């Protein structure tokens with residue numbers, strides 16, 4: 577028997593931002609039994625004893641009091657460190673560029689948090705993600721948010737049927753400007769709060785300084801593909817494919833054009849650089865993805881066509897996917913792609929439906945890098 581909203585308990589993940597505030601407000605308006613829960617995943621207490629999590633929790637408290645719902649906090653610092661932060665460091669150590677948001681969703685928000693919510697008697701959890709879930713032909717589907725500009729399915733690509741069956745994304749149905757209007761009209765303290773940007777545990781901090789705190793610096797040479805030494809790098813982990821800024825070699829030499837990172841030779845600790853924003857070494861023709869998960873309980877097999885994204889907010893790209901024995905996928909691009917980066921997520925779509933995704937493990941460059 578279906579429960580009425582009044583009988584349905586929804587635990588909302590509240591970050592202290594406007595999206596999750598409006599999520600809780602809308603569910604409460606619809607008559608659900610709503611509880612707000614703030615997760616503390618990282619301790620960034622500074623030398624003055626100040627921690628941004630305290631400020632965010634304070635906003636959660638103010639919003640929950642306005643809406644009239646109970647609120648709690650849960651601490652997942654250890655789980656976050658072990659399953660998200662350690663992965664983040666490991667990937668950088670391997671010269672890759674990880675995506676901690678994808679891992680946080682898979683391991684923390686939709687696992688630890690979901691389990692904690694179920695312990696609180698939740699029928700569902702809800703978050704302020706711009707995405708939608710529907711039930712179609714016997715299974716749950718993950719759909720892009722209606723505000724395609726804000727769509728966050730890229731980060732949710734690893735979610736499975738169980739996780740989706742327990743999840744509501746109310747603001748996935750609403751354009752972002754409307755979300756702010758709703759927050760204003762409801763008098764929510766977070767109505768004008770700035771959207772958070774960047775990686776949550778780094779925040780506004782200097783990225784190089786932060787990473788240097790955890791991983792040893794190993795400076796080395798910057799070389800062209802022909803082996804010409806162009807300068808020194810400060811440690812491979814600080815650079816990402818396609819990067820132009822921060823190389824410190826300006827337009828020196830050759831054509832006078834800017835220099836770009838085109839590869840990393842980990843064995844020899846060499847950063848490979850080439851000149852010109854359309855240098856062929858920046859482009860690739862295909863990739864191999866590992867850790868691939870399909871949202872559907874009927875996993876894809878064989879060869880099929882769909883569209884994909886190799887980074888957040890990238891326009892859809894036509895691809896042919898070959899699913900290999902063991903689950904890894906070879907993804908062949910219709911058009912050559914620039915700066916496809918190992919460690920990032922590749923996410924597959926059929927129209928508005930997010931099919932799933934994986935981690936970019938290898939990239940086949942248009943010209944051989946010989947590493």
Ligand SMILES: Nc1ncnc2c1ncn2[C@@H]1O[C@H](COP(=O)(O)OP(=O)(O)OP(=O)(O)O)[C@@H](O)[C@H]1O
Nearest residue numbers: 589590591593594595596613614615703704705772
């Ligand atoms: N510390 C947290 N505690 C509980 N839930 C969280 C927390 N951080 C994020 N979430 C949940 O995950 C959703 C997406 O997180 P993200 O970091 O992308 O925030 P956002 O899109 O800026 O949303 P918001 O405006 O709510 O902060 C949030 O809307 C919220 O539901």
